Amino acid sequence: MKFDVLTLFPELFDAVLGESIIGRARQNNIIQINTVNIRDFSLNKHRKVDDYPYGGGGGMVMMAQPICDAYLSIAEKLSYKPRVVYLSPQGRVLNQEIVKELSTEEHLILLCGHYEGIDERVIEEIVDDEISIGDYVLTGGELPAMVLIDSVSRLIPGVLSSEESYSQESHYEGLLEYPQYTRPYEFSERKVPGVLMSGHHENINRWRRQQSLKRTYLKRPDMFERLSLNEADRKLLEEALKENEE
Numbered sequence: 001m002k003f004d005v006l007t008l009f010p011e012l013f014d015a016v017l018g019e020s021i022i023g024r025a026r027q028n029n030i031i032q033i034n035t036v037n038i039r040d041f042s043l044n045k046h047r048k049v050d051d052y053p054y055g056g057g058g059g060m061v062m063m064a065q066p067i068c069d070a071y072l073s074i075a076e077k078l079s080y081k082p083r084v085v086y087l088s089p090q091g092r093v094l095n096q097e098i099v100k101e102l103s104t105e106e107h108l109i110l111l112c113g114h115y116e117g118i119d120e121r122v123i124e125e126i127v128d129d130e131i132s133i134g135d136y137v138l139t140g141g142e143l144p145a146m147v148l149i150d151s152v153s154r155l156i157p158g159v160l161s162s163e164e165s166y167s168q169e170s171h172y173e174g175l176l177e178y179p180q181y182t183r184p185y186e187f188s189e190r191k192v193p194g195v196l197m198s199g200h201h202e203n204i205n206r207w208r209r210q211q212s213l214k215r216t217y218l219k220r221p222d223m224f225e226r227l228s229l230n231e232a233d234r235k236l237l238e239e240a241l242k243e244n245e246e
């Protein structure tokens with residue numbers, strides 16, 4: 001999978017996405033992350049990329065021409081129109097479902113807004129999706145773009161090793177993940193639940209499923225109400241909640 005990122009701050013990306021799992025996937029060419037500096041496409045001798053908003057008001061707006069020319073520098077070499085995602089607080093809020101949808105694309109162009117945003121004509125001209133990472137306003141779209149790249153890349157085959165598998169992680173199938181423990185067996189007078197020490201994989205899986213159901217019910221009722229539980233899951237949850245009351 002290839003990500004082309006249109007940004008004013010390309011140097012931010014290598015610092016964050018050059019390490020660990022994503023860095024390894026880039027080295028193994030499982031994913032490619034390429035940055036394009038929008039400022040390189042300014043026609044202004046001072047490399048200006050923003051201007052005052054028509055109609056007045058505070059803040060600056062990113063100009064259309066540098067962004068569209070940066071986009072064309074990629075798109076004109078392609079025989080297809082790549083999907084363009086604009087990171088903005090006005091977009092669909094990113095969730096695992098959208099991440100899964102994006103992970104099926106071969107090529108994504110991510111546009112990072114800055115200042116008060118971008119000239120609307122860019123959105124009309126080249127943007128396919130607006131995606132937000134949450135209902136708050138940041139100084140730039142670079143962190144949202146990195147969040148999107150990280151979350152999508154983890155679903156690309158070969159990026160996670162089998163040990164790092166995502167299949168029982170939080171949000172993978174609309175459930176929060178079960179509690180995790182590792183050595184030592186006792187820490188601060190707190191022991192690991194006995195079932196995890198039993199070696200009985202059926203009981204371990206049952207306990208984990210029960211914990212996931214219970215956590216989702218208690219911590220994220222908004223997620224829980226979207227679940228359609230079968231009878232076995234309902235009984236597991238009922239048993240867990242009864243234990244909580246005792």
Ligand SMILES: Nc1nonc1C(=O)N[C@H]1C[C@@H]1c1ccc(S(N)(=O)=O)cc1
Binds near residue numbers: 116
């Ligand atoms: N949250 C977010 N998720 O992704 N990007 C987020 C974000 O805060 N980006 C801000 C810097 C830039 C920006 C972009 C667009 C607008 S505007 N005029 O469209 O409202 C306002 C501010």
